[in-house]
Amino acid sequence: MHDKLIQKLEILSDAAKYDASCASGSAGKRQAGKTDKAGIGSLTGGSGICHSFTPDGRCVSLLKILMTNYCIYDCHYCINRVSSNVRRARFSVKETVDLTLNFYKRNYIEGLFLSSGIVGSPDLTMESMVRIAKSLRLDHGFKGYIHLKTIPNASPELQAEAGLYADRLSINVEMPTQPSLNKYAPEKDLGAIHGAMNTLKDKITEHKVDKAHSGKRPPRFAPGGQSTQMIIGADDSNDKVILGTSVKLYSEQKLRRVYYSAFSPIPDASQVLPLKPAPLIREHRLYQADWLLRFYGFTLDEIVHDDMLDMDHDPKLAWALRNRHVFPIDLNKADKMLLLRVPGLGARTVQKILSIRRYTKLNWIDLTKMRLPLKKLKPFISVGDYSPDIHLLDSNNFELQFKQPKQIELFGA
Amino acid sequence: MKKITVTSVPGFDEWREASRACLAHGIRPEHVIWQNAHSVQDDLFGHEEQTQATSNFQIKHTIPKSALALFKYALCHSDTNRFALCYRVLWRIIYENKNLIQLKTDEDIMQLYALAKAVKRDAYKMSAFLRFRELNNEGNEHFVAWYEPEHYSLEIKLDFFQTRFKNMRWSILTPYRAAHWDTETLFLEDNPDPSVVPDDDRIEKYWLTYYANIFNPARIKTNAMLNQMPKKYWKNMPETSLIDDMIKQSGARAHKMIIDGNKH
Numbered sequence: 309m310h311d312k313l314i315q316k317l318e319i320l321s322d323a324a325k326y327d328a329s330c331a332s333g334s335a336g337k338r339q340a341g342k343t344d345k346a347g348i349g350s351l352t353g354g355s356g357i358c359h360s361f362t363p364d365g366r367c368v369s370l371l372k373i374l375m376t377n378y379c380i381y382d383c384h385y386c387i388n389r390v391s392s393n394v395r396r397a398r399f400s401v402k403e404t405v406d407l408t409l410n411f412y413k414r415n416y417i418e419g420l421f422l423s424s425g426i427v428g429s430p431d432l433t434m435e436s437m438v439r440i441a442k443s444l445r446l447d448h449g450f451k452g453y454i455h456l457k458t459i460p461n462a463s464p465e466l467q468a469e470a471g472l473y474a475d476r477l478s479i480n481v482e483m484p485t486q487p488s489l490n491k492y493a494p495e496k497d498l499g500a501i502h503g504a505m506n507t508l509k510d511k512i513t514e515h516k517v518d519k520a521h522s523g524k525r526p527p528r529f530a531p532g533g534q535s536t537q538m539i540i541g542a543d544d545s546n547d548k549v550i551l552g553t554s555v556k557l558y559s560e561q562k563l564r565r566v567y568y569s570a571f572s573p574i575p576d577a578s579q580v581l582p583l584k585p586a587p588l589i590r591e592h593r594l595y596q597a598d599w600l601l602r603f604y605g606f607t608l609d610e611i612v613h614d615d616m617l618d619m620d621h622d623p624k625l626a627w628a629l630r631n632r633h634v635f636p637i638d639l640n641k642a643d644k645m646l647l648l649r650v651p652g653l654g655a656r657t658v659q660k661i662l663s664i665r666r667y668t669k670l671n672w673i674d675l676t677k678m679r680l681p682l683k684k685l686k687p688f689i690s691v692g693d694y695s696p697d698i699h700l701l702d703s704n705n706f707e708l709q710f711k712q713p714k715q716i717e718l719f720g721a
Numbered sequence: 722m723k724k725i726t727v728t729s730v731p732g733f734d735e736w737r738e739a740s741r742a743c744l745a746h747g748i749r750p751e752h753v754i755w756q757n758a759h760s761v762q763d764d765l766f767g768h769e770e771q772t773q774a775t776s777n778f779q780i781k782h783t784i785p786k787s788a789l790a791l792f793k794y795a796l797c798h799s800d801t802n803r804f805a806l807c808y809r810v811l812w813r814i815i816y817e818n819k820n821l822i823q824l825k826t827d828e829d830i831m832q833l834y835a836l837a838k839a840v841k842r843d844a845y846k847m848s849a850f851l852r853f854r855e856l857n858n859e860g861n862e863h864f865v866a867w868y869e870p871e872h873y874s875l876e877i878k879l880d881f882f883q884t885r886f887k888n889m890r891w892s893i894l895t896p897y898r899a900a901h902w903d904t905e906t907l908f909l910e911d912n913p914d915p916s917v918v919p920d921d922d923r924i925e926k927y928w929l930t931y932y933a934n935i936f937n938p939a940r941i942k943t944n945a946m947l948n949q950m951p952k953k954y955w956k957n958m959p960e961t962s963l964i965d966d967m968i969k970q971s972g973a974r975a976h977k978m979i980i981d982g983n984k985h
Contacts, residue, residue, distance in 0.1 A: 313927065314926065314927065314930050317927055317930045317934070318930055318934050321930070321931050321934040321935045322934040322935075324935065325934070325935050325937050326937070339885070339887070340884075340887050340888065344887070345888065346888055347888060348885075348886065348887070348888060350881075350884045352881070357845070357848055357849045358849055358949065359849050359850070360849075360850070360958065361945075361946040361949045362932065362935065362936035362937075362946065362967075363936060363941055363942070363943055363946050363964055363967050363971065364936055364937045364938075364940040364941060364942055364946075365940070365942030365943075365945025365949075366936075366937075368932065368935065372935060373931075407927065410924045410927070411924070411927075411928065411931075413853065413862075413864060413886070414852060414853045414854070414855075414864065414922065414924060414925075414928070415851055415852060415853050415866070416852070416928050572937065572939045572940065573939070588940060663823055664825055664826060666823070667820055667823055667824055668824065673826075674826040677826045677831060
């Protein structure tokens with residue numbers, strides 16, 4: 309490899325860092341066949357391996373790069389828009405393939421996450437991206453993870469071909485509403501984005517249904533599904549609008565994951581943009597709310613009381629504070645859905661409680677053994693030998709005790 | 722008192738054989754002393770016979786699969802008490818409560834889960850943080866890695882590496898054992914010589930370039946990084962040599978982003 313490559317890599321990985329997604333999960337298991345004499349790689353099932361962590365706390369799981377940062381579009385929030393003065397570079401198909409394989413063989417990565425600026429036309433760009441994925445799969449028997457960020461305006465045929473080689477496809481909606489798109493990404497159209505998502509959704513379900521009914525296996529198609537990303541705090545959409553968009557994407561387009569990326573200032577920024585970064589805590593609260601919507605049985609109206617999420621308390625605690633009449637909840641009797649609503653109990657802890665109480669009654673000592681966040685739990689629960697002081701829940705300054713120090717910890721309970 | 726010396730690491734097979742023999746003789750857990758070959762020492766009850774850890778007894782006990790899976794992980798822990806703990810749990814499953822393993826507030830079970838969890842994490846980190854370097858071998862690709870797990874995690878991850886890098890020649894060296902794979906057979910070697918691991922690799926500079934540039938200096942969260950990647954792992958990960966400078970320069974780099982943005 310030539311050292312010009314270092315420069316390209318600098319430019320094209322730097323340009324990819326604004327994308328929040330790093331996950332490489334949920335595409336099932338896969339490996340080279342027993343008799344395969346060539347080929348490399350596997351998918352372990354589950355959520356993929358984090359091979360390193362950078363000082364921004366993010367996991368490095370994939371080689372996340374742009375094929376090129378040349379772009380004919382002029383989206384204001386994007387560092388690569390045509391009117392920006394950044395250095396430009398472009399990887400060839402072979403360079404991208406070699407880099408992916410060389411990284412993979414050294415156990416640096418789980419696979420490739422490829423996106424791109426638009427060069428020439430959406431179809432030409434998409435075609436090169438598909439060639440990279442195809443070459444990895446067919447020429448090199450690559451069984452690792454491939455995520456392609458598809459180009460919304462590329463032809464349906466190319467989208468369909470991409471799904472044959474990629475584990476996951478994504479199209480960024482970027483902004484939750486069409487007016488915001490008009491303002492910040494004039495070439496992007498929410499209708500076209502949803503249209504492309506629907507095409508992919510149909511292909512993905514078609515593959516799954518056929519497998520179940522006719523017994524004949526159609527070619528695998530993006531087994532990891534679709535994901536998307538929204539930029540938070542560049543436009544003035546409130547949390548209810550943002551989460552409302554997510555709920556629709558999950559239910560109508562069957563997305564696997566919506567990522568939220570707090571707007572952070574980019575070099576050579578457009579004047580339309582705010583100058584300050586959006587607070588990270590807002591992004592964090594959106595992820596927490598998103599989680600509650602998908603896995604904890606909460607509805608949008610329950611979670612977002614006003615138009616914005618409560619920044620001082622996590623959304624579940626905020627809900628509990630607004631609904632004190634539901635508590636205390638008896639951990640020995642309450643059903644699963646109710647247990648999931650207790651602040652301080654995660655899905656795994658709830659599972660643990662359900663399995664333990666089949667054999668024995670839970671007492672306070674058991675909670676200490678399970679290392680639960682007792683201070684947080686205390687007012688909201690009762691167990692065999694403990695029930696909370698009722699006045700505690702009713703007191704006016706009750707919520708003050710949950711005030712968090714300013715610093716946030718992303719991986720806390 | 723029965724004294725059992727496990728001579729191999731991690732010692733799963735020996736433990737199983739010896740446990741079967743003890744069960745067959747009805748020897749209660751409190752009457753067995755387990756030790757590792759390298760930790761043998763005189764104890765206060767040093768007057769009883771040393772018994773070989775073998776047995777011809779074929780007594781069938783039904784042990785839940787979930788328990789066996791837990792034993793397998795827990796027995797790869799470096800804690801010498803693992804043998805005694807696993808035998809005690811085994812005994813209690815048979816004579817006390819066949820659902821014991823579900824009682825996650827029982828002291829023994831909690832300890833067993835804690836050992837298994839530590840091994841799982843250690844093994845996961847091995848599959849994540851191990852770095853291969855290419856050995857310059859006249860056109861024959863051969864990848865070599867040195868890794869220091871806290872427990873006997875190599876045995877847990879052999880399947881993973883064989884599957885993922887099936888058509889690649891590789892060697893993984895740990896302080897206690899090496900595994901060599903030639904694309905067809907696996908060869909294990911005890912106490913390998915770490916000096917065969919190359920000092921450098923032709924691709925590493927690209928990896929470092931990638932690592933330095935994929936990071937966003939406007940969002941420093943050092944604690945989140947350290948939670949997932951504590952410093953004890955750093956020495957065999959080439960990219961970690963960049964971290965100090967990345968953090969030091971991040972303020973200036975993030976500031977520059979905003980200044981540049983204000984120029985217009």
